[in-house]
Amino acid sequence: MVTKKTDDVEAVENLGKARDAIVSELRKAIVGMDDVIDEMMIAIFARGHCLLVGVPGLAKTLLVSSLAETMSMSFKRIQFTPDLMPSDITGTELLQEDPETHERRFKFQKGPVFTNLLLADEINRTPPKTQAALLEAMQEKRISSGGEDFELDEPFFVLATQNPIEQEGTYPLPEAQLDRFLFNIMVKYPTKSEELDIVRSVTNDEEPQLKEVVDGPTILEFQHLVRRIPVADHVFEYATALARATRPDEPGAPEFVRKLISWGAGPRASLNLILAGKARAALRGRCHVSTDDVREVCLPILRHRIIPNFAARSEGMTSDSLVEKLLEEIPAGEDLYTEQVN
Numbered sequence: 001m002v003t004k005k006t007d008d009v010e011a012v013e014n015l016g017k018a019r020d021a022i023v024s025e026l027r028k029a030i031v032g033m034d035d036v037i038d039e040m041m042i043a044i045f046a047r048g049h050c051l052l053v054g055v056p057g058l059a060k061t062l063l064v065s066s067l068a069e070t071m072s073m074s075f076k077r078i079q080f081t082p083d084l085m086p087s088d089i090t091g092t093e094l095l096q097e098d099p100e101t102h103e104r105r106f107k108f109q110k111g112p113v114f115t116n117l118l119l120a121d122e123i124n125r126t127p128p129k130t131q132a133a134l135l136e137a138m139q140e141k142r143i144s145s146g147g148e149d150f151e152l153d154e155p156f157f158v159l160a161t162q163n164p165i166e167q168e169g170t171y172p173l174p175e176a177q178l179d180r181f182l183f184n185i186m187v188k189y190p191t192k193s194e195e196l197d198i199v200r201s202v203t204n205d206e207e208p209q210l211k212e213v214v215d216g217p218t219i220l221e222f223q224h225l226v227r228r229i230p231v232a233d234h235v236f237e238y239a240t241a242l243a244r245a246t247r248p249d250e251p252g253a254p255e256f257v258r259k260l261i262s263w264g265a266g267p268r269a270s271l272n273l274i275l276a277g278k279a280r281a282a283l284r285g286r287c288h289v290s291t292d293d294v295r296e297v298c299l300p301i302l303r304h305r306i307i308p309n310f311a312a313r314s315e316g317m318t319s320d321s322l323v324e325k326l327l328e329e330i331p332a333g334e335d336l337y338t339e340q341v342n
Helices: 004-026 034-045 060-070 128-140 192-202 216-227 233-244 255-260 267-283 291-302 310-314 319-329 334-341
Strands: 050-053 075-079 091-097 104-110 117-121 142-145 148-151 157-162 183-186 261-263
Touching: 004 034, 004 060, 004 216, 004 267, 034 050, 034 060, 034 157, 034 183, 034 216, 034 267, 034 291, 060 075, 060 117, 060 157, 091 142, 104 148, 128 142, 128 157, 183 291, 216 267, 233 267, 233 291, 255 261, 255 310, 255 319, 267 291, 291 319
Parallel strands: 050 157, 050 183, 075 117, 117 157
Antiparallel strands: 091 104, 142 148
16 A cells, blocks of 8 residues: 555655756756755755845846746746836736627736746845835735736746845845845856856856756646655754754743844744755655754855844854854754653
């Protein structure tokens, strides 16, 4: 008799194979960026959104469009500018006349947010009202217009980018809105060998042909599968301990947290550590989540959820270095958390 558990084990193996196939296809168009690709795929199968921070020219748009192609998802890109309006993202009401009755009525014209994979380029260059319209769509997965709700296409994934260099004339996202993103991914410069490969591949006359590996319904099935991955109690305890240890007023918080952090991560960080850990384990063909999975996703989850204070900045400490120090301070032993639970 085939049980649900047996089916899930086989499905996890298929997800691991699909991941390898997707990465293999992306390698035809993308050089390097292993961590970025891995974290983006974790976010997609954990039903989260990503904020990418990197200088222009690092192939972020090419990566997203290539990922959409290999996963058979529709893709749209919005260049955020200071004059962009919320209706430019969500859609607008247009007055149309019925050719038979000549009756005029408003009809909703869907905006670019109605897609599977949306690239919000330089999200910090548009005013807060427009930012809020996109973030509301990300959270609610629907658009309201004229008293009617319009459901967004599933799967739905937003990849927003920010330029870390130019900050003049920008509108930084408030912390409450940053918290809506599962990952904050840092896109770094390529290595010397990677850059040589990029120059060789881009300057020739060959156009890479990418194959579709999965489709929308399959992605949705894998997303449900990720939610069913079991998690041991000590992993729950470890993820919660990491998030709570970032809060300066929390009893038992490390001394450096009290001295160097103004505000720590909220409960959404604990949730995301577990969800991303599940997705990471499943993408590697495993049916269980380890503390190592949680540790590996900790940095992109916490770096935009903790706020270093003036003392930290004066010592040259960043949110990344504080998270790395936190991982050294908080133990991940199974026995420790098992004893606490018992």
